[in-house]
Amino acid sequence: MKIMIRALPFVIGSVLSAGLASAASAFEALPKQPPIPKDNPMSAAKVELGKQLYFDPRLSVNGTVSCNSCHDVSGSGTDNRPVSIGVGGKAGGRNAPTVWNAAFLTAQFWDGRAATLEDQAKGPILNPIEMAMPNEKAVIERLSSIPSYKEQFAKVFGGPSALSYDNIAKAIAAYERTLITPNSAFDRFVKGDKKALSPAAQRGMKTVQDVGCTACHNGVNFAGPALPMGEGFYQKFPMMTNNEYVAKYKLEEDEGRFEVTKNEADKHMFRVPTWRNVALTAPYFHNGAVKTLDEAVRVMGKTQLNKDLSAEQVSDIVAFLNSLTGEFPKQTMPRLPATPNSSVVGE
Amino acid sequence: MKIMIRALPFVIGSVLSAGLASAASAFEALPKQPPIPKDNPMSAAKVELGKQLYFDPRLSVNGTVSCNSCHDVSGSGTDNRPVSIGVGGKAGGRNAPTVWNAAFLTAQFWDGRAATLEDQAKGPILNPIEMAMPNEKAVIERLSSIPSYKEQFAKVFGGPSALSYDNIAKAIAAYERTLITPNSAFDRFVKGDKKALSPAAQRGMKTVQDVGCTACHNGVNFAGPALPMGEGFYQKFPMMTNNEYVAKYKLEEDEGRFEVTKNEADKHMFRVPTWRNVALTAPYFHNGAVKTLDEAVRVMGKTQLNKDLSAEQVSDIVAFLNSLTGEFPKQTMPRLPATPNSSVVGE
Numbered sequence: 001m002k003i004m005i006r007a008l009p010f011v012i013g014s015v016l017s018a019g020l021a022s023a024a025s026a027f028e029a030l031p032k033q034p035p036i037p038k039d040n041p042m043s044a045a046k047v048e049l050g051k052q053l054y055f056d057p058r059l060s061v062n063g064t065v066s067c068n069s070c071h072d073v074s075g076s077g078t079d080n081r082p083v084s085i086g087v088g089g090k091a092g093g094r095n096a097p098t099v100w101n102a103a104f105l106t107a108q109f110w111d112g113r114a115a116t117l118e119d120q121a122k123g124p125i126l127n128p129i130e131m132a133m134p135n136e137k138a139v140i141e142r143l144s145s146i147p148s149y150k151e152q153f154a155k156v157f158g159g160p161s162a163l164s165y166d167n168i169a170k171a172i173a174a175y176e177r178t179l180i181t182p183n184s185a186f187d188r189f190v191k192g193d194k195k196a197l198s199p200a201a202q203r204g205m206k207t208v209q210d211v212g213c214t215a216c217h218n219g220v221n222f223a224g225p226a227l228p229m230g231e232g233f234y235q236k237f238p239m240m241t242n243n244e245y246v247a248k249y250k251l252e253e254d255e256g257r258f259e260v261t262k263n264e265a266d267k268h269m270f271r272v273p274t275w276r277n278v279a280l281t282a283p284y285f286h287n288g289a290v291k292t293l294d295e296a297v298r299v300m301g302k303t304q305l306n307k308d309l310s311a312e313q314v315s316d317i318v319a320f321l322n323s324l325t326g327e328f329p330k331q332t333m334p335r336l337p338a339t340p341n342s343s344v345v346g347e
Numbered sequence: 348m349k350i351m352i353r354a355l356p357f358v359i360g361s362v363l364s365a366g367l368a369s370a371a372s373a374f375e376a377l378p379k380q381p382p383i384p385k386d387n388p389m390s391a392a393k394v395e396l397g398k399q400l401y402f403d404p405r406l407s408v409n410g411t412v413s414c415n416s417c418h419d420v421s422g423s424g425t426d427n428r429p430v431s432i433g434v435g436g437k438a439g440g441r442n443a444p445t446v447w448n449a450a451f452l453t454a455q456f457w458d459g460r461a462a463t464l465e466d467q468a469k470g471p472i473l474n475p476i477e478m479a480m481p482n483e484k485a486v487i488e489r490l491s492s493i494p495s496y497k498e499q500f501a502k503v504f505g506g507p508s509a510l511s512y513d514n515i516a517k518a519i520a521a522y523e524r525t526l527i528t529p530n531s532a533f534d535r536f537v538k539g540d541k542k543a544l545s546p547a548a549q550r551g552m553k554t555v556q557d558v559g560c561t562a563c564h565n566g567v568n569f570a571g572p573a574l575p576m577g578e579g580f581y582q583k584f585p586m587m588t589n590n591e592y593v594a595k596y597k598l599e600e601d602e603g604r605f606e607v608t609k610n611e612a613d614k615h616m617f618r619v620p621t622w623r624n625v626a627l628t629a630p631y632f633h634n635g636a637v638k639t640l641d642e643a644v645r646v647m648g649k650t651q652l653n654k655d656l657s658a659e660q661v662s663d664i665v666a667f668l669n670s671l672t673g674e675f676p677k678q679t680m681p682r683l684p685a686t687p688n689s690s691v692v693g694e
Contacts, residue, residue, distance in 0.1 A: 055421050064416070064432045074402050075683040080690040085411045089436025282690040293688035322687055333678045336422040340669055341640035343427040343629040 027205075028220045029187040030276065030326065034103030034177050035229060040118060040170045042177065049152045050175030051334045053168060058142060058336075060131035062087050063345030067124070067172065071099040073179060073331070076280035082288030086130040094254070095288035100328070101276050103177040104221040107232030110286045111257040112271045115230030117173035122165065136165040143168065145344050148337030181277060181326025189323070197323050204320025207313050212305045222275035222324065234269040237286070238303035245299045249289040256286070279322045294318050374552075375567045376534040377623065377673065381450030381524050382576060387465060387517045389524060396499045397522030398681045400515060405489060405683075407434050407478035410692030414471070414519065418446040420526060420678070423627035429635030433477040441601070442635035447675070448623050450524040451568040454579030457633045458604040459618040462577030464520035469512065483512040490515065492691050495684030528624060528673025536670070544670050551667025554660050559652045569622030569671065581616040584633070585650035592646045596636040603633070626669040641665050 036042055053059065054073075057066040070084040070092075071077050077098035079085075084092045094110050102108065108120035124130040125139055133139045143149045144163055153163040156171065186205075188196035197205065208214050216235050219225050224233025238251045246252055257266035270286055283289065284296035297317050301309035309317070383389055400406065401420075404413040417431040417439075418424050424445035426432075431439045441457050449455065455467035471477040472486055480486045490496045491510055500510040503518065533552075535543035544552065555561050563582050566572050571580025585598045593599055604613035617633055630636065631643035644664050648656035656664070 057419070057426070062432065063426060063428050069411070072404070072683070074681055076685065079404070079410060080692055081410050085409065087436070088432075089434070279687040280685045282686075282688065291689055318688060325685075325687070328682060331680045333680050334421055335675060336419070338423065338627045338672075339629070340626040340672070341629065341665060342638060345427050 027186070027190050027218075029190045030101065030104075030180065030182050030184070030220050032180065032182050034101075034180060036177060037116065037118075037229065040173060042174050043156065045152070046156045046171055046174045047178055048175075048334070049149075049156055050171035050173070051331075052149075052152075052336055053172050054175050055334045056336050058146070058344055059125050059133065059139065060087050061133050061346075063343075065131050067099075067121070070096040070124075070130075073099060076100070076277060077102075077179065078281045080282060082283050084130070086124075086127070087132045090129040092127075092129055094286050095283065097273060098277060098281050099176055100179050100181050100326075101221055101274060103180065104219075105223055105232075105271070105274070106227045106229050107271055110270050110273075111260050112232030112234060113257075113260045117176050118166070118169040121169040121172040121176075125168075139168065140165060142344050146337045146339050152337075178329070181328055184276070184326040185323040186320075187326070198319060200316050200319035201323040202320075204316035204318070205323075207316050208320060211301065211307055211309065211313070213300070213317070216272045216304075217275050224272045232271050234266075235272050235304075236268050237270050238268070240303050240306045243302045245303055249285070249299065250287060251285070251289070251299075251303065254286055275321060276324050276326060279318075279325050293321060297321075374533070374537050374565075376537045377448065377451075377527065377529050377531070377567050379527065379529050381448070381527060383524060384463065384465075384576065387520060389521055390503065392499070393503045393518055393521045394525055395522075395681070396496075396503055397518035397520070398678075399496075399499075399683055400519050401522050402681045403683050405493070405691055406472050406480065406486065408480050408693075409434050410690075412478050414446075414468070417443040417471075417477075420446060423447070423624060424449075424526065425628045427629060429630050431477070433471075433474070434479045437476040439474075439476055441633050442630065444620060445624060445628050446523055447526050447528050447673075448568055448621060450527065451566075452570055452579075452618070452621070453574040453576050454618055457617050457620075458607050459579030459581060460604075460607045464523050465513070465516040468516040468519040468523075472515075486515065487512060489691050493684045493686050499684075525676070528675055531623070531673040532670040533667075534673070545666060547663050547666035548670040549667075551663035551665070552670075554663050555667060558648065558654055558656065558660070560647070560664070563619045563651075564622050571619045579618045581613075582619050582651070583615050584617050585615070587650050587653045590649045592650055596632070596646065597634060598632070598636070598646075598650065601633055622668055623671050623673060626665075626672050640668060644668075 054067040057063045057069070059066060065087050070079045072079060077100035078096045081096070083094060084096045086092060097110065103117060108114040108117060109123070114120040114123060125133050126135065133142075140163055143153075150163060153167060153171075156162070157167045185196045185201065208217070216224060216233070227233055234257060237256070238246050241252065252268065255267050257269040258264070260266075279293055282293060283291045284293065285299075290296045290299055294314050297314050298309055301307045301313075401414045404410045404416070406413060412434050417426045419426060424447035425443045428443070430441060431443045433439060444457065450464060455461040455464060456470070461467040461470060472480050473482065480489075487510055490500075497510060500514060503509070504514045532543045532548070555564070563571060563580070574580055581604060584603070585593050588599065599615065602614050604616040605611070607613075626640055629640060630638045631640065632646075637643045637646055641661050644661050645656055648654045648661075
């Protein structure tokens with residue numbers, strides 16, 4: 001209930017707004033900095049360490065899969081596959097969410113089972129069909145055998161147990177908090193550049209409010225209202241099941257958050273995903289079953305709002321969603337720490 | 348025979364040299380630029396395009412494997428695995444050679460079956476256990492569906508068939524020719540900085556000449572003498588088979604260049620691999636069966652020179668080989684061209 005109440009002012013605001021100028025003011029530009037947790041302050045050395053870890057396939061049991069393998073920061077922050085492929089060619093159960101702007105989300109994973117980026121980072125490393133390290137101890141032992149990691153963890157975190165599983169996650173999360181894409185056409189528009197959006201995108205911006213998309217897709221990340229960190233913003237998907245899409249795209253096979261909580265009320269509940277850079281993250285939905293953005297828009301209209309969107313509405317909404325593609329910061333490549341004379345990866 | 352004759356002056360030079368100063372003069376520092384083929388001149392736009400292609404997993408059938416997956420330029424230019432893992436978790440037959448300084452080699456692959464970096468780049472994309480694209484046409488079609496690639500190929504290569512399989516390989520090769528690691532401790536030593544090498548490394552430098560390693564491991568890349576591009580420098584491995592290592596590390600299972608040429612004389616012939624950055628590229632040999640550099644040195648002493656190297660000799664040689672780790676240039680991350688609203692990768 002708390003969530004719905006918090007979301008209401010925004011929805012009311014957008015429903016009441018008539019013209020585009022006032023509608024735009026109901027939207028928010030992406031801040032340049034995401035929230036930084038007090039127990040994991042940022043530093044250049046920590047971000048650099050986190051970047052190395054993020055790109056290092058030695059965090060997987062056979063040295064073939066890194067965080068970046070499925071959340072590719074050279075691209076959309078996803079792998080643009082229906083579901084990801086882990087070590088040994090095993091397919092995961094869900095579509096990889098983008099890492100770009102994930103720092104603005106108040107819960108992670110499709111089912112919100114991780115409260116923070118730190119919690120999220122700990123999951124795939126040990127997941128048997130993702131990176132498949134046997135346990136935390138094995139991860140720490142492997143990284144401890146890489147001299148520069150030992151030094152960097154000592155420098156960044158200090159203390160005798162600087163290279164801990166918690167600190168691995170903290171370093172990765174710190175790097176991920178730099179993965180922000182500000183200054184999209186939408187952001188420039190909201191800040192006053194009225195030429196930043198095409199007429200189609202401007203129509204789409206109005207349509208997503210008029211038909212009800214922004215009841216859920218609101219806030220700086222279009223992933224829901226600003227909640228306290230750890231409190232996810234969930235929605236049932238599919239909401240309406242009396243349509244062709246549910247069977248066609250197997251939308252009911254995954255029980256969503258219920259699979260974590262076993263709470264009946266969580267059946268088919270999913271964290272509302274971001275719209276930022278959504279034009280780049282095909283295929284769509286938790287199972288990656290829908291290949292194009294226009295089809296995803298049609299499906300959402302029908303399954304969530306019980307509306308058959310017209311071709312023009314779909315086209316306008318897609319134009320608006322494309323305006324949410326931000327500027328990707330230039331990055332240097334990390335240099336992965338060496339283990340001279342030997343390899344720490346087995347068969 | 349031509350090869351042996353060309354190698355001889357170097358060997359004689361190093362054998363004749365008594366003191367370290369003259370021994371060093373028999374060695375060559377790594378040039379900053381590798382040979383550039385006349386039909387593939389370098390340009391910034393081509394290198395940038397090649398970098399994008401090199402990092403793009405969409406060059407593999409299911410979008411999971413890029414050139415960089417097995418030849419990781421964030422690290423040693425290899426995957427530090429015994430053999431590489433391709434799409435679907437399939438294991439390749441041989442250890443991935445490093446891409447760093449590969450531009451100085453006059454033949455590519457362990458068996459030298461590609462004459463140039465361009466020829467090499469064409470192989471793994473279509474290899475069913477590597478990137479597994481069905482054919483050249485499918486690769487061209489996929490890249491043609493990515494707008495920025497189409498534009499970049501047109502700009503870089505021009506003409507109606509700018510986006511061709513040949514030009515894909517040319518762009519990748521152009522990028523790879525920037526992957527040079529100059530200014531190792533060895534290079535600084537050769538150029539006159541006599542403090543650049545530790546006493547152990549200096550002893551090792553003499554030992555590799557005295558025991559005969561440099562009969563093959565010579566030239567700027569320690570991979571053989573300067574031959575015309577396309578002419579590989581091969582050696583039989585293992586040369587001596589009456590030792591424990593051959594069975595232990597299954598050194599005779601792979602018939603090397605014979606598997607390509609079916610020429611009896613090519614049985615167990617392999618291209619002599621580079622020593623540059625060899626401290627970083629464990630595990631070792633064509634099958635990646637040897638886990639550490641010191642063991643690799645012992646194996647080579649016995650199988651190639653029929654010598655039981657002493658612990659001190661091995662330790663000195665390893666110190667020298669570590670001095671061949673160069674400076675890795677800082678690189679920016681590529682930005683992979685987008686396909687807004689859809690993905691070009693299937694299941």
